[in-house]
Amino acid sequence: MTSITKSAYSDRQIVAWFRGLYTVALADGHYDPEEQELISQLTNDLADFDDVKSLETITPEELAASLGKDPETAENFLRTCVLVAVADGVCSQPEYDLMQQFSNTLEIEVEALKSLEHTLYKPEPQETNAGAASTLTPPKKSKSGVDVLHPVKDWLEGMEVKDHRLAKFVCKVIPPQCPFERDINLFGRKVAHIPPLCKLNPLYEQFTMLRFRSLSYLADDCGEDVTKYIK
Incomplete structure (x- = not known):
C-alpha cells in the first residue's frame, strides 16, 4: 500500500496550529501527565519542520x-484546542479564556464553545500557605439534569479530518x-478503584469518534498503515 500525503493546510499554518495547542496546554x-504527553507529541511532530528549532507559545495575533x-479552519483549530484543554478531564478558567481570545482574534464566534464555561474548574488559593500552588474545585452540576455540554459535544462531532x-x-x-481503570490493593484487599478515563472525561466519546475518523482518513484517503495506532 502506497502512502499518499494529503495536506489541507500549509506548513506555516500547521506550525502555528501546534504552537497554539502548546500555548493552551x-x-x-498545571502539568498533568495527559498534558505532558500532548506537549511531547507536539514537540515530536514539529521536529519534521526544518525551520522550527523548538516549540514556543504563540500570541492570538501571531x-x-x-x-x-x-x-x-478556525473552527477546526478551536476543536483541537478543546481536545488539549480537556485532555485530563478538566477545563480551567485560563484555558477557557485563552480559547476565547483565539476565537475573537480569528474573528469567529462559536456559541457551543461557551458551554464549557458551565463546567470550569476554578482555582482557589491555599489558605494555609499564600505561596502554594492553587488547587482546583469541581464545577457545579446542573440541578435540572440537563447535559450542559451537549452543544460542545455536537460541535466537536462536526470536525472534518482532512x-x-x-x-x-x-x-x-x-x-x-479507555485507559487507567484499575484496582488498588493493599495486603490482599481492594482498598480503592480508579475509574477509566472515559468515566472522568466528559468529552471522551467525542474524542474517540474523532480518533476513529482520523484513523479512517489515514487508511482510506492516505493509504497509510494504521496498525501502529491501534495497538
Whole structure:
C-alpha cells in the first residue's frame, strides 16, 4: 500500500496550529501527565519542520497572522484546542479564556464553545500557605439534569479530518482504548478503584469518534498503515 500525503493546510499554518495547542496546554500552569504527553507529541511532530528549532507559545495575533481567518479552519483549530484543554478531564478558567481570545482574534464566534464555561474548574488559593500552588474545585452540576455540554459535544462531532499531520496527531494523543481503570490493593484487599478515563472525561466519546475518523482518513484517503495506532 502506497502512502499518499494529503495536506489541507500549509506548513506555516500547521506550525502555528501546534504552537497554539502548546500555548493552551501551558495556560493553567498545571502539568498533568495527559498534558505532558500532548506537549511531547507536539514537540515530536514539529521536529519534521526544518525551520522550527523548538516549540514556543504563540500570541492570538501571531496565530491569526499565520493561520488565517477562514471560518472552517478556525473552527477546526478551536476543536483541537478543546481536545488539549480537556485532555485530563478538566477545563480551567485560563484555558477557557485563552480559547476565547483565539476565537475573537480569528474573528469567529462559536456559541457551543461557551458551554464549557458551565463546567470550569476554578482555582482557589491555599489558605494555609499564600505561596502554594492553587488547587482546583469541581464545577457545579446542573440541578435540572440537563447535559450542559451537549452543544460542545455536537460541535466537536462536526470536525472534518482532512490533513494527514493533524490526523496523526489525533491518533497519537487519544488512546486506542479507555485507559487507567484499575484496582488498588493493599495486603490482599481492594482498598480503592480508579475509574477509566472515559468515566472522568466528559468529552471522551467525542474524542474517540474523532480518533476513529482520523484513523479512517489515514487508511482510506492516505493509504497509510494504521496498525501502529491501534495497538
